[in-house]
Structure formats: structure tokens, C-alpha cells
Amino acid sequence: MHTTEMPLPRPDATWRGGHLLAVSDLHVAVAGNRAVVEALRPENPQDWLLVAGDVAEITADFEATMAKLATRFTRVIWTPGNHELWTHVSDPVRLRGEERYQHLVRICRRLGIDTPEDPYPVWAGPDGPVVVAPLFVLYDYSFHPPGTSSVEEGLALAHETGVVCTDEFLLHPDPHPTRQAWCEARLAYTERRLSELDPTAKTVLISHFPLVRQPTQVLRYPEFAQWCGTVHTADWHTRFRAIVAVYGHLHIPRTTHYDGVRFEEVSLGYPREWSHRDAFTPRLIL
Numbered sequence: 001m002h003t004t005e006m007p008l009p010r011p012d013a014t015w016r017g018g019h020l021l022a023v024s025d026l027h028v029a030v031a032g033n034r035a036v037v038e039a040l041r042p043e044n045p046q047d048w049l050l051v052a053g054d055v056a057e058i059t060a061d062f063e064a065t066m067a068k069l070a071t072r073f074t075r076v077i078w079t080p081g082n083h084e085l086w087t088h089v090s091d092p093v094r095l096r097g098e099e100r101y102q103h104l105v106r107i108c109r110r111l112g113i114d115t116p117e118d119p120y121p122v123w124a125g126p127d128g129p130v131v132v133a134p135l136f137v138l139y140d141y142s143f144h145p146p147g148t149s150s151v152e153e154g155l156a157l158a159h160e161t162g163v164v165c166t167d168e169f170l171l172h173p174d175p176h177p178t179r180q181a182w183c184e185a186r187l188a189y190t191e192r193r194l195s196e197l198d199p200t201a202k203t204v205l206i207s208h209f210p211l212v213r214q215p216t217q218v219l220r221y222p223e224f225a226q227w228c229g230t231v232h233t234a235d236w237h238t239r240f241r242a243i244v245a246v247y248g249h250l251h252i253p254r255t256t257h258y259d260g261v262r263f264e265e266v267s268l269g270y271p272r273e274w275s276h277r278d279a280f281t282p283r284l285i286l
Contacts, residue, residue, distance in 0.1 A: 018046025018074060020123055020132070021282035024081065024208065024248025025054040025267035028065050032271040036280050037065060042073050048123065049073040049282060050132070052248040052266060053081025053208030059093040063107050070111045075121065077114040079134035080104060081208040081249060082227070086170035097174030097182070101136070116190070120197075123204070127286045130243065131197055135190050135207040137233060138183040143213050143225040151180070151226075158223040165227040187232050194240045204285060206246045211236050212258050215250060215265065237261045244285050253283070 021042070027033050042049070049069055055078075056062040062084060070076050084104055087096045095103050105115045114121055116136040123130045141151040148154040158164050167179070176182040197203070205211065209229040216225035228249060237245045237259065244262050251269035255262060266283040268274055 016046045018042070018044045018048060018125070020048050020050060020125070020204065020285040021073075022050035022052060022206070022246045022264060022266040022285050023268060023282045024052035024246075025251060025269050026051075026056070026065065027054060027083070027268070027270060028056045028061050029058065030270060032275075033268060036268060036274075037068070040069070040072070040282065046074050048075040048077065048132075050134075050204075050206050050246055050266075050285065051076060051078045052206050052246055053079055054083040054248060054267075055081070057083045057086050057088045058091045059103070059107075060091075062104065063111075066108060066113060067111055070113055075114070076111075077121065077132055077134050077206065078108055079116050079136050079206050079208055082165075082167050082171055086166070087172055088170060096172040097176065099174070120193075123286060125286055127243065129201075130286065131201045131203045133194065133197075133203050133205050133240075135205055135233075137186045137190050137207065137209070137230065138179060139209055139227055140180040140183040140230045140232070141226045142231040143216055143228055145223045145225060154223070154226050158226060161221070161223055163221045163223040165224065167227055183230055187230065191236075194236070197240070201241065203240050203242050204244050204246065205237060205240065205242045207233075208247065208249050210247045210250070210263070210265075211245055212263070214258060215247070215252070215256065215263065218252060219250065237263075246283075246285060 026037055055065050105117050108115045116134045120131050120133045123132050144154045173179045173182040211233040216228045242261050246264050248267040251267050251273050253265050253267055264283050
């Protein structure tokens with residue numbers, strides 16, 4: 001499952017006034033979103049940017065966008081969303097599943113961007129030191145919609161109501177037999193890495209999908225929650241000493257707290273969702 005060689009950690013610069021900022025769901029295939037991304041700039045030359053997935057569906061768009069961000073921010077840290085993992089009909093890169101993910105990891109490494117496969121960097125700002133951990137764990141359909149108690153019942157309800165995520169057609173789990181199996185493998189790998197951290201270390205946890213189910217309770221279509229995470233990360237924010245948990249995917253940017261831990265949903269989303277808001281800026285994390 002984990003096939004690429006892990007590089008040595010890059011040394012972290014002494015803090016000189018920058019901040020941890022976060023974005024997700026940039027969806028640069030949309031013209032209005034590309035204009036927003038073009039305007040993204042750090043306020044301080046030492047700012048870091050956390051990118052919590054769904055940058056682009058097409059590999060070339062992903063690489064071009066991440067290259068721009070890498071030239072603007074001192075450090076960029078990425079974890080994939082579901083859209084990056086699609087094998088889209090318009091993408092000349094036909095890789096699927098694990099091979100596609102590892103291809104994106106290699107692109108990020110060429111650009112000097114940290115991924116879930118790399119040593120976790122340490123933020124040395126005034127709230128630090130804090131381990132900044134990008135997590136890629138997928139989902140396993142365990143956020144069952146109301147009135148259902150199994151994966152089969154939940155998916156059947158989704159198909160009956162017509163609320164079915166495009167992942168079912170474009171996100172392939174190869175070589176794993178199912179998305180649930182890929183999620184299980186990612187959970188084991190990620191949990192092992194987090195468990196190896198200094199037991200006193202504070203963390204910022206970055207995932208495309210929320211680590212807890214509560215944020216999905218405001219979805220207009222509760223059936224969609226099945227594609228939004230896994231119950232197996234429900235205690236990670238406390239177990240792994242998070243001071244902030246960053247996520248996207250829901251396109252409902254807001255700040256909430258669970259078990260005393262701050263959760264930040266940092267998505268841009270689509271113009272129909274953000275056009276009525278104030279001008280988009282990355283969310284301040286630390």
C-alpha cells in the first residue's frame with residue numbers, strides 16, 4: 001500500500017512572524033474559482049498553507065495550481081480530496097486508485113510540497129511547537145444515514161433518493177477490492193504513524209473528510225454523509241492531542257468545537273455557494 005520511499009525531513013525555519021493558513025475545495029476547473037486562486041497570496045512571507053484536498057480533477061490542473069501555491073507560500077502541505085483521486089474521462093492520465101495517489105505524491109515532492117507520505121513538519125510559531133499532520137484515510141460508508149444501520153441499507157437509500165456521490169463512478173480503489181478496504185489500509189497506516197509521535201506533542205490534523213460525524217448533520221441531503229468519513233477516526237482529535245482539526249469536503253465553511261478541540265471547515269466550494277460571501281481568504285489556523 002505504501003510504496004514510495006520516504007525522504008528525510010526538511011529542516012523547519014525559525015519562526016519569523018508567519019501563520020498557518022488553510023484552504024480546501026478550490027475546484028479550479030471552474031472559471032470563477034481559478035480567479036480566486038490567482039488572487040491567493042500570503043500576508044506574511046513566512047506563512048504556511050495547508051491544502052485539504054479537492055484542488056482539481058485533472059492532473060495537469062492539479063500540478064499547475066500546486067506549483068503556483070508552492071511559489072507563494074514558505075511551505076505548502078497537501079492531503080488529497082476525493083476529486084484528485086478520480087480517474088476523470090477528460091484526464092489523459094489514466095492511473096487509478098493507489099497508483100494515481102502515488103503519482104500525485106510524486107508531483108508534490110517535485111514541487112517541495114509535503115504529503116501524507118512524508119515526515120510530518122513541525123510548526124515553530126507562538127502556539128508551537130506543533131506537529132502538522134496531513135491525513136489521508138478516505139471513507140468507509142460508516143456514516144449511515146438516518147433510518148439505516150448498514151452499508152447496504154445506506155447505499156440502497158442513496159440510490160433510491162438519487163443522492164449518489166460521483167466517486168461511485170470515478171474513484172477506483174485499485175488494487176484494493178473496495179473503497180472500504182482502501183480506507184481500512186489507510187487507517188492502519190495513518191494510525192501507526194500518529195501513534196509513533198512524541199506522546200506529549202500537540203498536533204494540527206488535516207484531512208479532506210471530517211474526523212467526526214457531527215459536521216455532516218447539517219447536510220441538506222443526509223444520505224451524502226456516507227461519502228464523508230469514517231467512524232474509526234472519531235477520537236483521533238483527542239487521542240492525538242489536536243489543537244485544531246482542519247477539513248473540507250462539505251462546502252460549509254465554519255468553526256465548531258468537539259470535545260474542546262477546534263474544527264475548521266476551510267472549503268471554497270463552487271461559485272453558487274461562495275458568491276454571496278465576503279471575499280475568500282485562507283482560514284487562519286494558528
